[in-house]
Structure formats: structure tokens, C-alpha cells
Amino acid sequence: MRYLALATVAVASIVSTGAFAQCQPVPVQVSVQTPEPQVVISSTANVVAAASAPQQLQAMAGWHINGLAQARPSYDLKLQGEVMQDCYRPRAVAVTLGFKEPIQVFIASKYRQGTCEYENIRQHEMQHVRIYRNSIMNYAGRLQFDINNAVASLTPQQLSSTQAQQLSFNKVVEATARVFNQMMEESRRLNASLDTVENYRYEQKRCSNW
Numbered sequence: 001m002r003y004l005a006l007a008t009v010a011v012a013s014i015v016s017t018g019a020f021a022q023c024q025p026v027p028v029q030v031s032v033q034t035p036e037p038q039v040v041i042s043s044t045a046n047v048v049a050a051a052s053a054p055q056q057l058q059a060m061a062g063w064h065i066n067g068l069a070q071a072r073p074s075y076d077l078k079l080q081g082e083v084m085q086d087c088y089r090p091r092a093v094a095v096t097l098g099f100k101e102p103i104q105v106f107i108a109s110k111y112r113q114g115t116c117e118y119e120n121i122r123q124h125e126m127q128h129v130r131i132y133r134n135s136i137m138n139y140a141g142r143l144q145f146d147i148n149n150a151v152a153s154l155t156p157q158q159l160s161s162t163q164a165q166q167l168s169f170n171k172v173v174e175a176t177a178r179v180f181n182q183m184m185e186e187s188r189r190l191n192a193s194l195d196t197v198e199n200y201r202y203e204q205k206r207c208s209n210w
Contacts, residue, residue, distance in 0.1 A: 026082075028151040029092040032144045034136050037071075038102040039129055041122065043109040050106045063200060066108040067121035069128035073136065073184065074100055077176055079169050088164035090154055093147055093172055097136055097180075103129055116207035124194065124203060131190045139183040143176065150175035 044050040047065050075097045081090040105125045111118040150171045193199075204210060 024089075026089060026091060028090050028148075028154070030144055030147050030151065031092075031094050032140050032147075033094070033096045033098075034140050035096065035098045037099040037133060039105060039126075040102045041105040041107065043113070044106050045109050047106045047108050050104075063197075066111065066117075067125045068104075068106045069125040069132070070104040070106070071099060071129070071132045072101055073098065073132065073180075073187070075176060075180055077173060079165075079172055081165060081168065083165070088168065090151060090168045090172075093151060095143060095147065095176060097140060097143060099132075103132060105129065115209070117209055120203055120206050127194055128191055131187055131194075135183050135187040135190075138186075139179055142182075143179045146175040146179050147172060 042050070047068050051068060051070060075095055078094045079090060080092040080094075081088055105122070107118060107121050107125070111121060151168075154168050154171060
């Protein structure tokens with residue numbers, strides 16, 4: 001069983017520098033960071049109650065929720081640029097794509113660590129964790145590519161600096177959000193493929209003390 005919440009964060013950081021003789025375009029440096037998430041495994045008497053949004057959990061008919069992996073992928077986006085009179089040009093985009101909080105894995109405490117049942121649940125939930133992490137890694141390159149395309153379309157804006165900054169930032173946010181949403185959709189699909197009656201029955205056969 002898994003629970004996937006969406007939390008996106010976008011923060012603009014604008015750096016002003018000295019005036020330049022001409023407002024000419026400059027190469028924009030794009031970086032995407034994917035820090036390794038922390039994974040915390042806990043035992044709890046009530047797995048559903050331990051979830052941050054228990055109302056979103058629904059067990060299949062005839063099954064109980066004995067394990068849960070809970071993750072909140074998010075992104076931080078920072079745009080740096082140069083401001084001069086009636087001109088703004090972006091210089092750098094930095095995106096951090098990952099998990100601000102640890103990925104939480106909950107296992108029903110009635111299954112003690114070291115038992116077949118505990119290990120079976122743990123292995124199942126860690127498959128969800130790998131999907132979360134792999135989705136970040138798989139889409140990092142696409143994110144950088146799309147942001148590069150977005151900033152390549154930007155030209156020094158002959159607008160007020162506030163308008164130009166917002167226009168540039170909006171284009172980068174649009175590219176980032178599009179890729180992030182694609183990543184989330186694939187993650188949901190892959191997680192759902194693990195939580196099927198067929199898979200539950202297959203995993204249940206591994207142990208005898210359910």
C-alpha cells in the first residue's frame with residue numbers, strides 16, 4: 001500500500017547587479033539537483049491512523065492495510081538574473097527536485113521485526129520507495145532539457161524590471177510544473193501496479209502467520 005501526496009514549492013530569487021552598456025542575451029546556466037531522500041521505517045498499531053491523510057486511504061475488499069509508504073515529492077525553483085534600467089536578463093536557474101521530508105514507511109506492529117510477515121511487508125513498501133526515488137532520477141534529465149528549452153526562448157526583456165522578471169520566471173515555472181506533473185502521474189501508475197489483489201495474494205503465500 002502506498003500514499004503519495006503532492007506538494008510543490010516554487011521560489012524566485014532575483015539578484016540585481018550593476019548596469020551594463022547593452023542588454024544582450026547571455027547563456028543561462030541550468031542545474032537540477034536530486035538529493036538522496038531519507039527513509040524512516042516505523043511500527044505502529046494502526047497504519048491508517050499514522051498516515052498524514054488517512055481519509056485518502058481505502059483498503060481493497062477483504063484486505064487490511066498492514067503497511068504504508070508515504071512520500072511528498074516537491075521542487076524548489078530559483079531564478080537569478082541581472083537587472084538594469086528598462087532591461088532584465090536571466091542568468092541562472094537552479095531546481096531542487098526531491099523530498100523535503102523523509103519518506104515514511106509504516107508497518108503494523110502486530111508483525112514483529114524479523115518475522116516473515118514483517119519482512120514481506122517491508123519489501124513491498126520498499127518497492128514503493130524505489131518507485132518514488134526512481135521517478136525523481138528518471139525525470140531529472142527531462143526537467144533540465146525542458147528548462148533549457150524554456151530559457152533559450154527568453155530574450156532580454158525591454159520591460160520594467162519587475163514585469164520582465166515575472167515573465168521569465170513564469171516560463172521556467174511552466175516548464176518545471178509540466179515535467180513534475182508527468183513524473184507524478186507515472187509514479188502513481190507504477191505504484192498502483194503493485195497494489196493489486198493478484199500481487200497481494202502472491203505476496204501473502206510467502207508467509208503463514210497473517
